[in-house]
Amino acid sequence: MDLYQQLILDHSKRPQHAGLREPFEGEAHHVNTTCGDEVTVRVHVDGDEVKDVSYDAQGCSISVASASILAEEVIGFSVEESLSTYEAMRAMLTSKGQDPGDEEVIGDGVALAGVAKYPARVKCALLPWAAYTDALVRAGVDISTVGGQR
């Protein structure tokens, strides 16, 4: 099955940038109520730059891999770039398989393209990203200029 790409298994076994670190300006804890997957995400922003994203992810391989990819794809980028990445992830994941994802924009995120065919798992993949945007808001970042938030 094309869901469990090796890249996903790798990320889920060895999640990048895992753990909760200081300093941070915003933290959010999100739960997938259907299965109990939990993720806590902290963001450390400096001006317009995402200096660090740290997290604790308890869940299935998809949600853990997605958290790992999130950290990889946003740390060191500008807030705006990170939100574009989120939008691109979201577009791919909710496309029901129509959008294969652009590796230029979402990097290893393309490995999650197969998730789009399994609606129940889309939530898992989006969980860390939703927590990330929430953490940004709590850090006082204005994300309203970027469309598509739920």
Place this chain on the structure above:
Amino acid sequence: MDLYQQLILDHSKRPQHAGLREPFEGEAHHVNTTCGDEVTVRVHVDGDEVKDVSYDAQGCSISVASASILAEEVIGFSVEESLSTYEAMRAMLTSKGQDPGDEEVIGDGVALAGVAKYPARVKCALLPWAAYTDALVRAGVDISTVGGQR
């Protein structure tokens, strides 16, 4: 249709022994919750004899006629006889048309035999009788020796 026997129409237009009278030892007010028909029945018993049954019946022709027949068939009889009459009425009304009723026992009550085919109306016909037995209980009469009460 065999429901509206002339006898029923007569009883419902000119209910016998209608009105609430004194003296009485027991009174009961029953309501048919499905349609709002109401009846209040008072009993005046002296020793073993049903001296008087008086009532106020607000309802359809079936319930009013049944109250009228009730009064006719129990006033002047013994409590036990009256309860046998009740049992016979009940048996006929709940027989789904199998039991035509015994005129010797229930008198004009046989005119209500057609009701048995209309389950929704059986409640109407039984309403005054149920109130009657309830009134007896409130008058302190022990009706437990007679079976079949609900």
Place this chain on the structure above:
Amino acid sequence: MSSYDVQQVRADFPVLQREVRDKPLVYLDSGATSQKPASVIDAERTYYEQHNAAVHRGAHQLSEEATDAFEAAREKVATFVGARPEDIVFTKNATESINLVAYGLSNASAPGALDGVPSEVAERLRIGAGDEIVVTEMEHHANLVPWQELCRRTGATLRWFPVTDGGELDLSDLDTLVNERTKVVAFSHVSNVVGTINPVAPLVAAARRVGAITVLDACQSVPHLPVSVTELGVDFMAFSGHKMLGPTGVGVLWGRAELLAALPPFITGGSMIEQVFMDHTTYAAPPQRFEAGSPNVAQAVGLGAAVDYLSKLGMDAVREHDKVLVQAALDGLAKRPWVRVLGPTDVEKRCGAVAFVVDGVHPHDVGQILDDSGIAVRTGHHCAWPLHRALKVPASTRASFAAYSTVEEVEAFLTALDRVPEVFGVEVA
């Protein structure tokens, strides 16, 4: 009207082919519950035969299909009443929908129940002694008794708009009845007895002025009229699936997003939680918060098919057809001086049902005579006992219509009705 082919509509309703007492069924009791087209029956069946599974939780294909079917039904219902799917809650019937609001409001006073709710919203939801709930004398018991009980639980006081002899709401005391103590104004869009279409706008305006929550009982409007929650401007709206060609066992509550978001849960259990610990629980967002336990999935799917069916007919056309039926009934009854019609005489002011009394004959007996001719009407107080008291009648007989009813049926009803004075010896002149 010429485009509305009622015979074609009837062909879609299997039960209408039935005979009763050897006569073709004339079903004029749609106000109590409507009949169902084959497409609704088939939708439930297909759901069971192809997709049945637990929704919102499965890690498997069938469960995803069931979830899709359920959520698609929510979208259809939402579109039908001009709402967003997130603001549509599936209940078992309109009665539960109204109780959900009434219990949500008394639960709002439990310790901690409004934690995190913005204070201006919390203020609107908190009800206690000194507060007032306003209803009308015209209400179905479903939109009266839950408010009586809410008052009993909270110490609030129930007040009500009276009804005129003509069966309309008497709003002359509007500004006294709806005042700064008023927390809820609950009223029906269309009376299930007299068919009166109530004026929503002035009631909503009065409630808004004092910040009271409006709850509209739309059971008898949604099946007959185009209804849009955004146009009506109410805060909550309840209706029933089984009265709008849908299955039994499904009702709907629509709620304004900010109020739904703040309202504490009513029925609690699985599928409406966020996290559960032995000593406390946090709750999911609406609509899930209000759909505890395994939902009525097949019934929601059936209701989705009913909404498709009504949309295909077009609610404007359904309304026009209803007017023709009501007018035919009013005209026919007017020719019978021994009949007294309840409610407005103007067809623009009413829909769906015509209730009447025959002085000297109990409605039960009227209904029985009609039934003997295969004509199904309802008799009694129609779950609106106070309205009957206000109109000074003990009970009434009601003929009520749906999209599949015909003028011929109205005529058959009128003809059968003529046996009433015959049998009961009523003067007909």
Place this chain on the structure above:
Amino acid sequence: MSSYDVQQVRADFPVLQREVRDKPLVYLDSGATSQKPASVIDAERTYYEQHNAAVHRGAHQLSEEATDAFEAAREKVATFVGARPEDIVFTKNATESINLVAYGLSNASAPGALDGVPSEVAERLRIGAGDEIVVTEMEHHANLVPWQELCRRTGATLRWFPVTDGGELDLSDLDTLVNERTKVVAFSHVSNVVGTINPVAPLVAAARRVGAITVLDACQSVPHLPVSVTELGVDFMAFSGHKMLGPTGVGVLWGRAELLAALPPFITGGSMIEQVFMDHTTYAAPPQRFEAGSPNVAQAVGLGAAVDYLSKLGMDAVREHDKVLVQAALDGLAKRPWVRVLGPTDVEKRCGAVAFVVDGVHPHDVGQILDDSGIAVRTGHHCAWPLHRALKVPASTRASFAAYSTVEEVEAFLTALDRVPEVFGVEVA
């Protein structure tokens, strides 16, 4: 067992002919919701095509037929659990059934709510600060959250029986936990996760000693075991239609007559009243008092057909068949050391479901691999989050069975499961 022809049973279930992802569907999620035999689907359909009308109120033929169908269903359900029809209340699901009791109890404290109730019964129903409600750590959220909320409304305190590592109730503190302050003891007959069959007798005896009301969640026992309310001796029992081959949208509450008679209503509205005035209302006797609004008639009728179907199979035979399935699952999983089964290992102590974990692989991923082979199981906390915490696992995978499940399906499940260590690189030795 030889007389139990499961292939013949399967032929009655249309959905079992389905394919999923090009493989025959192996439905092992019956604990979440069961599939429906054609006789149940047809019963609903016939009801709609022939008899649909408002129950308990019509003056017409169709309404009488609908009422007969509805009440006949009540009788069937009553007989099935050894009860009287008058003591059977139809709800929308077991969750509502339990909430009905929990809200009835808090409503009992409203002014006047227990007028006319004998004082010894009233005393049992009144709950306030200082009183205790006892549940267990094993409960489905449906039998936990309503009691948390009852405590919140009344000020009572929630206490609970812990669960052993082996997934059984730890009753060692029985006499401390159930004491003179205890008003309710609510527990499940069979766990929906670990399948444990709980010992009802000692809990009922302890509750009786102190006059506490017992509420049994029988959702997972009624579909799998012969169950009789008289033998169990509990005061209330809740179960769901959709888990016992019946339709969605119908549940059952059975109550002991004297308690049902005294319990104040929960949902209020039409059809549950005796008389209604603007300022007060009196209520009908049970079961009507608890069935407000237009009931789920077609669903009750469908449940009647489900009960007929189960009775024809015979619940003893169904239980024996279930044992064979559970044993096959336990045996197969025991051969896989990388799998850890939750709950008792003795098939006599459990029924219906087998839950397990694969250390190092999240249940979601296990379920996904199984789904890929057309095998439908459930993963997550199964609406029993505290139980998972007690067993020190974040979530689990559950295979659950019904009368139509086969040993071959269990084998297909085990075979597909072997792909899990393969895909996720788990040590299998």
